[in-house]
Amino acid sequence: MGIAVTAEWTDLASISFASVSQESEVNQSRVPDQTDVARFEMAVLPHLTAAYNLARWLTGNDHDAEDVVQESYLRALKFFSGFRGGSSRPWLLTIVRNTCYTWMRRNRMEEPGLELDEELYVDSNSPSPEAILLAAARGDMVRRALEELPAEFREIVILREMEGLSYKEIAEVTAVPVGTVMSRLARARARLQKLLGEANPSEGRA
Amino acid sequence: MICREVQELIHGYFDGELDLVRNLEMERHLHECAACAGVAERLRALRSGMSGSLPYFHPPAGLEGRIRAELRAYAPHTRRVLHFGMRRQWIGIAAALLVAVGITWQVPRTKPPSGDAETLAQEALASHVRSLMASHLTDVPSSDRHTVKPWFNGKLDFSPAVNDFADRGFPLAGGRLDYLDNRPVAALVYQRRKHVINLFVWPAPREPDSGEQQSSQQGYNLLHWTKGRMAYWAVSDLNAGELETFTALVRGAP
Numbered sequence: 001m002g003i004a005v006t007a008e009w010t011d012l013a014s015i016s017f018a019s020v021s022q023e024s025e026v027n028q029s030r031v032p033d034q035t036d037v038a039r040f041e042m043a044v045l046p047h048l049t050a051a052y053n054l055a056r057w058l059t060g061n062d063h064d065a066e067d068v069v070q071e072s073y074l075r076a077l078k079f080f081s082g083f084r085g086g087s088s089r090p091w092l093l094t095i096v097r098n099t100c101y102t103w104m105r106r107n108r109m110e111e112p113g114l115e116l117d118e119e120l121y122v123d124s125n126s127p128s129p130e131a132i133l134l135a136a137a138r139g140d141m142v143r144r145a146l147e148e149l150p151a152e153f154r155e156i157v158i159l160r161e162m163e164g165l166s167y168k169e170i171a172e173v174t175a176v177p178v179g180t181v182m183s184r185l186a187r188a189r190a191r192l193q194k195l196l197g198e199a200n201p202s203e204g205r206a
Numbered sequence: 207m208i209c210r211e212v213q214e215l216i217h218g219y220f221d222g223e224l225d226l227v228r229n230l231e232m233e234r235h236l237h238e239c240a241a242c243a244g245v246a247e248r249l250r251a252l253r254s255g256m257s258g259s260l261p262y263f264h265p266p267a268g269l270e271g272r273i274r275a276e277l278r279a280y281a282p283h284t285r286r287v288l289h290f291g292m293r294r295q296w297i298g299i300a301a302a303l304l305v306a307v308g309i310t311w312q313v314p315r316t317k318p319p320s321g322d323a324e325t326l327a328q329e330a331l332a333s334h335v336r337s338l339m340a341s342h343l344t345d346v347p348s349s350d351r352h353t354v355k356p357w358f359n360g361k362l363d364f365s366p367a368v369n370d371f372a373d374r375g376f377p378l379a380g381g382r383l384d385y386l387d388n389r390p391v392a393a394l395v396y397q398r399r400k401h402v403i404n405l406f407v408w409p410a411p412r413e414p415d416s417g418e419q420q421s422s423q424q425g426y427n428l429l430h431w432t433k434g435r436m437a438y439w440a441v442s443d444l445n446a447g448e449l450e451t452f453t454a455l456v457r458g459a460p
Binding site for chain 1: 259
């Protein structure tokens, strides 16, 4: 049995990772049985922490995050037979993200689609590295700055900085082109730096 | 490379996403240009500031257990030859199920269904609740029975009767493929004001026609009957009287 499990696991990891979009969610070919559930649990449950962290950052509270994650796992199980292997973490995070937005729309929470419209490329007023570090050291300053970002910028920062996903994986999870991932990251980071710089103007220009 | 190009690509550089050639060009430029080097320096400061102070949220204790239970409840319990390595786990699940059944056995009901009907009632109720939760109420959202009925073609080995009772206050909302009694079944979705009714239909070739059996569980009302070699289960949070009005319409329809 040990060998059988290992072989299954290797299969799962080696087959190339099909593009995860709404499309694969529709690929719900058959009803999973208990053996599928066991496979599913082995491949997908280890990413519960990543799923919860993303849901918690997007919904902004524990209660909704829990509900969203629970719903996401049930949806993920239904789509598992359409999952072609590869890394199951971005695959799961895609479902968590989509479930979050459905949830937020249903409960009339923050609407995705807001834009950071400022010209955010580097300018001479950017705070110094020291000022950024000083502000970050002050308790929850960075956290609040990140919470203030519109959801589609926040999610990219989380996927990149906390989950360490590549641009390509982030592009799959958030269903935008790789170039957009980079430009959103640039704008999100510039905004975070600015917010942190404003947080302590005295040290900022010192 | 000129500064403008560098500032466009610096995030890719910083995140290790550039190809080798551009990476080298970038390094050379940062070596020579203090302004761009400052940009890179600020990015590094931001990252180290974030890694030190951003909370990584951990799931509450118990969430994993609840998810496992829900996943297992979702999949039908098939009889299979199990590998011995899995057995211990399965015995655990079986024990948990026995406990669950034991507990529900204690709950008084208006008219307890018996035998297989008991299990089916649980399954039908679970399907109903799930259909409301997972924003997956209908696969084919339509109030037109001529859209809903053909949709089931090729998805099921039978063709359920589909009727709209909008004129009687029970409009058809759509259809969905579901899984009950170890087989795919048709789920027809009806509405009554804000309430949802799931009507599950599948062939029951060996069962004679029967009258309605009513039961209620966890605040939901269930009505079950067999007619013309088909099994019917209606589930809703609607009150028992109105649900009976609905099932009378279904039974009376051609």
